[in-house]
Amino acid sequence: MTAVDASREHLREACEAVGLLGQSDRAELIRLGENAMWRLPSRGLVARIARDGQQSAAAREVRVASWLAVNGIPAVKPAEDLEQALEVSGRAVTWWHDLGQHRPDTVAELAALLRRLHALPVPDGLSLGHTDPFVRLDERIGQTDLDAGQQAWLHERLAELRQAWDELPSASPEVVVHGDAWAGNVAVTPDGNAFLLDFERTAIGPREWDLASIAVAFQTSGTVSADRYRSYCRAYGLDVTDWPGYPTLRGARELRLVCFAAQTAVQHPTAHAQAVYRLECLQGLHGPRPWSWSPVP
Template sequence: MTTASHALLLRACEATGLPAAHAVGAEPMRLGENEIWRLAHGIVARISRTGQSDAAAREIAVARWLNALGLPAVRPLDGIPGPVEVDGRPVTFWHRLPPHRPAWAAELALILRRLHSLPRPPESLRLTRLDPFVRLAERIDGATTLAGSERSWLRHRLAGLNAAWSAGPPPGLPETVVHGDAWGGNVAVTSDAAYLLDFERTGLGPPEWDLVSTAVDHRTFGLLTDAEYAAFCTAYGCDVTDWPGYPLLSSVRELRAVCYALQHAAADPPRHREQAHHRLACLQGRRGPRPWHWTPLG
């Protein structure tokens, strides 16, 4: 994958007019569904999946809108108006951030509070409605380590949650711009600011969706202490677990985590099958009550 991805990167640089020297010594930062490369002269390139050109263009537009409003966000590279497509895959270029770390829970809450208080974005941003179920059906269908009964159970679970979402979650906070994948790893904390990253899922919807991930980390996975979660709630100004819609959105988050693991298991069964099926067993009630211990995928 590394060689093919680097070759695609070189072609993308050529298409945008960037000197090939910028990419010759590029170093991979992450090679997953999206491939991230560190180039020379403080540039980062992101190679997205096939068919994601509209989403890549929207990411650039969102980042520019946030920066224009004074909310710190990673900045698209100046002089390149949008993504360049190579073999059907969109490539975007960004300014590299200074040394940073992932956000702590309270830091994440503060930047989400700022994001959710922004004015409604212009129509030109073309933000779509939040879809919490994006790619779940495909991941279930593509999960090669599942037995037939397990796949049927997951499809039934997905259908039930989708129906409940379509019926409308209970009233809550006013609808706003939501990040869509709000966790500490998508906030880069430098010595002077916290920057939002990764706007692939950004859209319009209930702000509670951005809060549920941290609540699930605390309640479902036991990854946060009571004090850390209390600091998150204090910094944001409310506790999403008090909202009647929390059980629905937390169930969707848990299902997404299971399907993500199953996707990894399909690609590399020896490394990930045990963890993926442990997560499924938890969701099916075969591993006792929450919190469950789920090993991070690496």
Template sequence: MTLAPHTEAQARTVLEAACRIAGVDAEGAELMRFGENALYRLPGGIIARIARVGQSAAAAREVQVARWLEANHIPAVQALPEIDQPVEVDGRGVSWWRELPPHRHGTALQVAAALRRLHDLPIPTSFDIGRLDPFVRLADRIDQAITLSEEDRAWMHERLTALRARWASLPSGLPEAVVHGDAWIGNVVGTSDGRTILLDLERCSVGPPEWDLTSTAVKAHTLAGITLEDYRQFSAAYGHDVTTWAGFDTLRDIREFRMTCMAAQVAGENPARHPEIMHRLACLRGERGPRPWVWEAVP
């Protein structure tokens, strides 16, 4: 499957059609973010989330996960209960959510507490939450990285193959649990009313808890985005230091590769970001010295 073009004009057309189907007022819809998904603020404190083509199943599971978390008293984004969702328009799943109060990225301690609560839940039996796939859509993102040379794309495909083999032979670790799937600090936020809330639930699934913990370890050790003391407090609060596990290097390398593939996708849609994908590739190839590296955020 190739990734269809993803433009703001297309997203707005999809939004208007989906809102008509669902009976939601789209008048004055305000674009909040245009990245992997498009987010719009609608009247009445409603947020519309538009997935990319081919991601309707993930959007449906995200709604199920949100309702399951709410039933289990886990603070997370809330899907509007009165709408049968997602609605699919032109292959894109559209879902509707309650707007959060003012919020900011979570701290390492807030991420640890949120993950501890999530990982302690029993695996749901009322719906199929699926199994974690850390490689979802990566091959497509590489193929669609139009600013890269054939040689660079070939290198990335070879890297992907090697990482798949390493994932398949991970050593044993913590008991499997429901994992967030993309637990970086931007997806765990602190709100102005004192709550810590999980966002972006589309990759929630059953898998090794170490995968969620690796995101914060990468933030500290690969990107120096938090201090080593912050990371120590994170590990202590959660009760496990994933960097001491024999499988950590594999999960770290997969996480770094996912971030690089995202940069490749962004550069394909916005060539001005091409230098960032080339920098990340150079880091992965060992051409920028040892970690930590400085990577610029991509939308």
């Protein structure tokens, strides 16, 4: 059974459990990565199927999205009339209103949404927890097809960054951070409205952690131009690269991007060369940043 077939079977089980009989047969696959996304066109819904063992995180995503709606932050909305974080074969399924046709954001649109998000008071009772920039990285490294020496280097780098994170200089007061603030997690509909997506990493933490994502896209991977980065900083009102703790944030973001590519390569072998290239960049084998990292499936 292929990964797509297995995911569709999870979707079928979930649809049957909530009374959406036959919907899985007509569902359209949007993305198959750590989480699978399926569109149910006739119901105007998107089903998000989490990886194994993520029931509590999936339920929290729904709570975060509902909290954002109450506070006037444009975000994708969970379906109100279906059981959320439904467990099927060990995976949690959540249901969301389909935004329909949309495009990725400009970085300035993302910055404007982050500014609004970071201005909200930290909520009581939402149990967001604190940002962990290294969550699951030990596990990810061990699940890659990198050789033993490459994995050992990544584990050593992870230990260095954990210590550096604990020694970060004081930042601005902690806020609610999105946690994975990049262009793919904002959707802009034809009417020009931008919506935040994907709250798996939403937590309490320094706003600089969110801002570092686009800074790394500019300085490290080279996927954001200098002009676009300047527009991002203007829209938010801050350039995170000026903060003394930024090199640690950059290091953590870079490590996550390397591990993501390496983990992706297990299912998509064509990504292996990109994963090795990214690792070699961190090891200093390909000159200074930016390194022109290519996307992986």
